[in-house]
Amino acid sequence: MKNGDALENVQFVSTIESVCKKKGCWMKVDLGKGEEQSFVRFKDYGFFMPLDGEKANVVVHGKAFVSEISVEKLRHYAEDAGKTKEEIAKITKPQLQYNFEADGVYLKEN
Secondary structure, rough: OOOOOOEEEEEEEEEEEEEEOOOOOOOEEEEOOOOOOOEEHHHHHHOOOOOOOOOEEEEEEEEEEEEEEHHHOOOOHHHOOOOHHHHHHOOOEEEEEEEEEEEEEEOOOO
């Protein structure tokens, strides 16, 4: 996929790599391709994930898309994830990101 591409009605199983530490309003999940992850937000801010959800298995359903994320947003997400000021300061370029807008998530028991 490239910037601007989107796929509707996608469902997949993955492992949560990180969760927003403030509210659980987003998560990053493993795409099974080494270092690649998808940034998952929840449709209409309609639900949240447990703050301690890392390493849990999930089934997500919704829309997959690729977009360029600004430095400002990347820094905001890094702050939400609990990164240090030094780590946040190292974010200096926008980046392409695999994104997912979930309209449903099933959190599996481990």
